[in-house]
Amino acid sequence: MSAPPELKLLRSIKTGKGLQKLIKSLKLNLKESKVKEVKRKALTKKQREAVLAKTDGRCHMCGIEIDINNFHADHVKSHITGGVHEANNYLPSCSTCNNLRWHYSSEEIQIILKLGRWLKTRVTKEDELALTLANEFIKHEMTLRNRKKS
Numbered sequence: 591m592s593a594p595p596e597l598k599l600l601r602s603i604k605t606g607k608g609l610q611k612l613i614k615s616l617k618l619n620l621k622e623s624k625v626k627e628v629k630r631k632a633l634t635k636k637q638r639e640a641v642l643a644k645t646d647g648r649c650h651m652c653g654i655e656i657d658i659n660n661f662h663a664d665h666v667k668s669h670i671t672g673g674v675h676e677a678n679n680y681l682p683s684c685s686t687c688n689n690l691r692w693h694y695s696s697e698e699i700q701i702i703l704k705l706g707r708w709l710k711t712r713v714t715k716e717d718e719l720a721l722t723l724a725n726e727f728i729k730h731e732m733t734l735r736n737r738k739k740s
């Protein structure tokens with residue numbers, strides 16, 4: 591019996607440099623799978639209601655309550671990899687999650703979540719390196735917010 595995909599992934603990474611290589615290779619794969627942009631038609635009100643009903647009015651990623659006037663229709667299969675601009679390929683998301691998800695592949699999303707969860711745990715344990723990274727993260731977020739305001 592072969593090892594589960596997650597274990598194979600960890601074994602292939604081994605070091606921080608390995609993680610860097612993996613992230614870069616996932617980006618290349620995305621470029622290779624890029625398809626020609628198809629003009630997107632806006633969803634009708636009825637289609638938007640159907641998309642929002644799929645999760646009972648909550649963001650499919652973080653679960654926050656959203657409503658018909660403020661949700662993003664998030665592609666399940668990203669349009670950059672050939673996902674269609676149709677209601678059956680959309681799930682409702684809040685703007686924060688949709689903007690963060692961008693068009694990352696499933697593997698990239700899983701790595702990002704694992705890194706984030708790991709760092710969060712280290713921050714709560716007051717690990718010195720994690721606190722340094724957290725300070726840099728907060729500075730970065732503040733810079734982004736200040737840029738948006740001006």
Ligand SMILES: [Zn+2]
Pocket residue numbers: 649650651652653654683684685686687688
């Ligand atoms: Zn969300």
